[in-house]
Amino acid sequence: DGGITQSPKYLFRKEGQNVTLSCEQNLNHDAMYWYRQDPGQGLRLIYYSQIVNDFQKGDIAEGYSVSREKKESFPLTVTSAQKNPTAFYLCASSRSGTSGARGGQETQYFGPGTRLLVL
Amino acid sequence: GNSVTQMEGPVTLSEEAFLTINCTYTATGYPSLFWYVQYPGEGLQLLLKATKADDKGSNKGFEATYRKETTSFHLEKGSVQVSDSAVYFCALKRNTGTASKLTFGTGTRLQVTL
Numbered sequence: 001d002g003g004i005t006q007s008p009k010y011l012f013r014k015e016g017q018n019v020t021l022s023c024e025q026n027l028n029h030d031a032m033y034w035y036r037q038d039p040g041q042g043l044r045l046i047y048y049s050q051i052v053n054d055f056q057k058g059d060i061a062e063g064y065s066v067s068r069e070k071k072e073s074f075p076l077t078v079t080s081a082q083k084n085p086t087a088f089y090l091c092a093s094s095r096s097g098t099s100g101a102r103g104g105q106e107t108q109y110f111g112p113g114t115r116l117l118v119l
Numbered sequence: 120g121n122s123v124t125q126m127e128g129p130v131t132l133s134e135e136a137f138l139t140i141n142c143t144y145t146a147t148g149y150p151s152l153f154w155y156v157q158y159p160g161e162g163l164q165l166l167l168k169a170t171k172a173d174d175k176g177s178n179k180g181f182e183a184t185y186r187k188e189t190t191s192f193h194l195e196k197g198s199v200q201v202s203d204s205a206v207y208f209c210a211l212k213r214n215t216g217t218a219s220k221l222t223f224g225t226g227t228r229l230q231v232t233l
Contacts, residue, residue, distance in 0.1 A: 006162075033220075042123075042208060042223035043163075058220070090162050096219070106151060106212055106219055110162040 003027065004111035006091050011116045013078065013085060021076045021114045023091035032074035033092040033108060036060060043090060049074055050096075078116060089114045121146045121213045125224035128206075132199055132231050140194040140227045142183075142209035150211040152176075152185055152192040153221070157206045166194075166207070199231045 004025045013019045023032065031050050035043040045058030049068040063082025068074055074093075078085045092108040126141040144150065151170045155163040167176030172187035181196045192209060209224040 004162075031219075040225065042225045043221075044223075045220060048220065092163075094219075107153075107165060107168060108221060109165065110155075112162045113160075 004091060004093055004109060006111040006114050008114060009112070011114055012119050013116060014119050016080045018077055018079050019116070021078070021089055021116070023074045023076065023111060025072055025093045027093055027109065029093035029095050030071070031094045031096060032068065034066065034074070034076045035090045035092065037088040037090060046076065085116055086118050087116060089116060121150070121211060121222045123209050123211055123222055123224035125209050125227050128228035130227060130229050132229070134201055134231055134233055135198045138194070138196040138199045138229065140207055140229070142192045142194065142224060144190050144192065144211050146211055146213065150213060153210045153212070154181070154183055154194050155208045155210060157208065157226070163208065201231045201233060204229055204231045
């Protein structure tokens with residue numbers, strides 16, 4: 001079965017602690033994305049990666065970091081600098097992340113999400 | 120800049136009622152448009168999409184037509200079921216430099232009752 005997996009489903013963070021959220025895909029997609037969802041709001045883009053060993057900041061990157069060492073993996077670290085980390089975090093991937101991609105290449109597919117709570 | 124505006128929810132309907140969820144957008148160029156659905160506690164699932172003006176996306180009885188003249192992509196379904204209860208997000212694909220990114224609306228919660 002091809003798809004996107006995120007773990008853990010729930011994650012608790014203590015004050016001043018860094019935590020890492022996992023995202024893995026076996027769809028052979030080039031592009032991967034991290035979004036944050038707050039109650040009553042749409043999704044906001046944190047970071048994205050169009051290709052292995054490359055990534056760019058999204059709209060709300062402060063307090064977060066990522067790496068893209070393997071095509072199938074795009075972990076997100078929520079650092080202690082992120083003062084309001086409580087949210088639902090969603091990972092997505094698409095076959096291509098480049099502009100001009102149309103049809104199936106541009107469609108983003110989402111994982112089940114990780115809910116991060118602060119103790 | 121690019122933006123997506125959705126009607127405020129929640130939308131409460133009886134089973135078998137007709138559904139419309141409005142979505143309008145502001146964008147430069149010719150964006151692709153999407154509807155995603157989110158069931159409680161889950162990630163987003165692609166419901167349907169349209170990549171150019173006058174295209175109609177359809178899936179599971181839902182439809183939406185890309186109207187460039189009114190910059191709209193309203194979601195419709197002729198007869199809703201209790202299992203359609205979820206949050207629906209309208210989104211557009213924007214191009215920034217070489218990257219392709221999604222801009223989402225705030226979501227509309229649909230609740231269908233017996």
